[in-house]
Amino acid sequence: xxxxxxxxxxxxxxxxxxxxxxxxxxxxxxxxxxxxxxxxxxxxxxxxxxxxxxxxxxxxxxxxxxxxxxxxxxxxxxxxxxxxxxxxxxxxxxxxxxxxxxxxxxxxxxxxxxxxxxxxxxxxxxxxxxxxxxxxxxxxxxxxxxxxxxxxxxxxxxxxxxxxxxxxxxxxxxxxxxxxxxxxxxxxxxxxxxxxxxxxxxxxxxxxxxxxxxxxxxxxxxxxxxxxxxxxxxxxxxxxxxxxxxxxxxxxxxxxxxxxxxxxxxxxxxxxxxxxxxxxxxxxxxxxxxxxxxxxxxxxxxxxxxxxxxxxxxxxxxxxxxxxxxxxxxxxxxxxxxxxxxxxxxxxxxxxxxxxxxxxxxxxxxxxxxxxxxxxxxxxxxxxxxxxxxxxxxxxxxxxxxxxxxxxxxxxxxxxxxxxxxxxxxxxxxxxxxxx
Amino acid sequence: xxxxxxxxxxxxxxxxxxxxxxxxxxxxxxxxxxxxxxxxxxxxxxxxxxxxxxxxxxxxxxxxxxxxxxxxxxxxxxxxxxxxxxxxxxxxxxxxxxxxxxxxxxxxxxxxxxxxxxxxxxxxxxxxxxxxxxxxxxxxxxxxxxxxxxxxxxxxxxxxxxxxxx
Numbered sequence: 001x002x003x004x005x006x007x008x009x010x011x012x013x014x015x016x017x018x019x020x021x022x023x024x025x026x027x028x029x030x031x032x033x034x035x036x037x038x039x040x041x042x043x044x045x046x047x048x049x050x051x052x053x054x055x056x057x058x059x060x061x062x063x064x065x066x067x068x069x070x071x072x073x074x075x076x077x078x079x080x081x082x083x084x085x086x087x088x089x090x091x092x093x094x095x096x097x098x099x100x101x102x103x104x105x106x107x108x109x110x111x112x113x114x115x116x117x118x119x120x121x122x123x124x125x126x127x128x129x130x131x132x133x134x135x136x137x138x139x140x141x142x143x144x145x146x147x148x149x150x151x152x153x154x155x156x157x158x159x160x161x162x163x164x165x166x167x168x169x170x171x172x173x174x175x176x177x178x179x180x181x182x183x184x185x186x187x188x189x190x191x192x193x194x195x196x197x198x199x200x201x202x203x204x205x206x207x208x209x210x211x212x213x214x215x216x217x218x219x220x221x222x223x224x225x226x227x228x229x230x231x232x233x234x235x236x237x238x239x240x241x242x243x244x245x246x247x248x249x250x251x252x253x254x255x256x257x258x259x260x261x262x263x264x265x266x267x268x269x270x271x272x273x274x275x276x277x278x279x280x281x282x283x284x285x286x287x288x289x290x291x292x293x294x295x296x297x298x299x300x301x302x303x304x305x306x307x308x309x310x311x312x313x314x315x316x317x318x319x320x321x322x323x324x325x326x327x328x329x330x331x332x333x334x335x336x337x338x339x340x341x342x343x344x345x346x347x348x349x350x351x352x353x354x355x356x357x358x359x360x361x362x363x364x365x366x367x368x369x370x371x372x373x374x375x376x377x378x379x380x381x382x383x384x385x386x387x388x389x390x391x392x393x394x395x396x397x398x399x400x401x402x403x404x405x406x407x408x409x410x411x412x413x414x415x416x417x418x419x420x421x422x423x424x425x426x427x428x429x430x431x432x433x434x435x436x
Numbered sequence: 437x438x439x440x441x442x443x444x445x446x447x448x449x450x451x452x453x454x455x456x457x458x459x460x461x462x463x464x465x466x467x468x469x470x471x472x473x474x475x476x477x478x479x480x481x482x483x484x485x486x487x488x489x490x491x492x493x494x495x496x497x498x499x500x501x502x503x504x505x506x507x508x509x510x511x512x513x514x515x516x517x518x519x520x521x522x523x524x525x526x527x528x529x530x531x532x533x534x535x536x537x538x539x540x541x542x543x544x545x546x547x548x549x550x551x552x553x554x555x556x557x558x559x560x561x562x563x564x565x566x567x568x569x570x571x572x573x574x575x576x577x578x579x580x581x582x583x584x585x586x587x588x589x590x591x592x593x594x595x596x597x598x599x600x601x602x
């Protein structure tokens with residue numbers, strides 16, 4: 001074990017993530033969850049160079065629609081211009097800096113800065129400067145539009161930005177994560193999913209990387225989510241692991257490396273899926289409807305692919321901070337550090353655009369049983385991560401987290417192992433050291 | 437407003453119910469609280485960005501039917517409900533109680549609330565909002581058939597989770 005006294009890292013070989021394949025140890029230094037210096041370096045090494053999720057095309061249905069949000073530490077306007085093109089503009093007036101759009105969402109003809117009245121088009125172009133004649137000849141209005149994110153690309157309606165103009169394209173970046181996004185989107189007969197109205201925005205007093213781990217860590221389910229499992233059992237769902245299987249959960253799930261730091265769990269469903277696996281919680285009256293959804297999948301995708309879509313769950317991390325949980329419902333969640341010990345989380349529900357009222361209501365009901373700040377599970381995740389962060393106050397005394405679970409396994413890593421968590425940490429470490 | 441509410445209920449009776457309910461929740465007498473609900477009661481906390489939305493089309497923070505509400509109480513009483521273990525200390529102040537309508541056997545009421553939530557380590561949160569409930573009389577006793585707690589905050593933000601009954 002590396003027990004050298006702590007020093008600030010500066011590319012001097014002082015490792016924050018230490019893997020030893022010989023003795024099969026994998027450790028993460030707790031300093032990475034408490035250090036302001038690390039947080040600043042993460043901003044540069046990760047958030048300024050990776051593809052970062054901005055929003056979903058379905059949130060901007062018509063020209064003029066906009067959503068303001070924080071992306072990679074920046075205020076942005078995610079909008080559709082008059083020609084129907086999706087844009088991501090930095091929400092800061094070129095004059096003296098004010099945000100030019102202060103509403104959460106809406107439809108606009110232009111963006112008007114309330115400070116001095118500069119007005120920008122939906123494409124970001126500067127349209128009007130009050131008293132323009134007072135500016136010197138050098139002043140060129142055509143060069144003073146809102147700054148766009150250097151790169152803006154999409155995959156199957158999920159839009160990402162990159163603040164590094166030289167970054168490789170999004171599809172290359174997504175690597176194996178593409179296949180799992182495809183599995184999510186294949187739930188829709190037309191291949192069109194939509195963000196459902198209603199946003200869950202809540203803080204967790206913990207380091208943002210803890211939510212990456214937590215989102216895909218199936219090892220914690222039995223301890224942290226005992227009351228949710230109890231609810232499942234009370235509702236007639238079998239939650240017992242098969243006898244003699246050595247499993248902690250009812251089905252054998254895997255943890256997978258999808259390349260470029262992306263990772264996922266991949267497990268046979270036991271907790272029901274709106275598309276399309278009935279469990280008793282849905283009620284008898286839903287059975288025929290879910291059978292019909294299933295039949296459509298089979299007709300469109302064939303038996304094997306339909307089974308893949310409908311009978312397996314996945315909790316996907318697109319490095320570094322987008323999570324798509326496709327389980328008892330689908331949630332899209334991203335999160336940003338505010339300080340080393342505080343993150344803002346935003347979560348949405350995603351569903352096929354074709355859903356009937358009854359199907360949509362069922363999806364939302366299933367969502368709320370597990371997910372979200374009022375669910376039966378998420379509040380306990382929040383409590384767990386905050387307990388972890390409190391424990392990290394002793395980071396000088398207890399310096400390392402252990403993430404070696406499953407390392408001695410010769411075959412696939414289970415979802416209750418930590419192989420997929422190690423995928424995140426290896427990539428994190430690589431990017432942080434490259435940037436150092 | 438001068439609409440006479442003669443056929444069913446007085447504001448004093450509604451206030452008695454809401455104050456009693458608040459006391460039960462603050463005392464964590466959750467089974468007694470559940471007994472104030474009708475057998476088909478619902479409990480809603482709309483999302484902060486869509487406070488007036490319909491839970492069938494919009495992702496809420498909480499949208500319980502009576503089945504899930506009973507399960508929520510089972511969960512809240514369980515020491516494995518980590519978010520509420522040890523249970524938060526809460527104190528509810530309810531005011532501006534009004535009977536806003538009577539339709540058949542259903543009485544609509546509104547009220548404002550401030551709920552202080554205290555946890556160890558100096559954590560104090562203030563949940564501020566309005567109630568919009570529908571009440572019905574069962575065997576002479578006023579019960580809650582639909583319970584809606586609408587938060588004023590623009591986002592949950594520092595309120596974190598809604599892990600107790602609002």
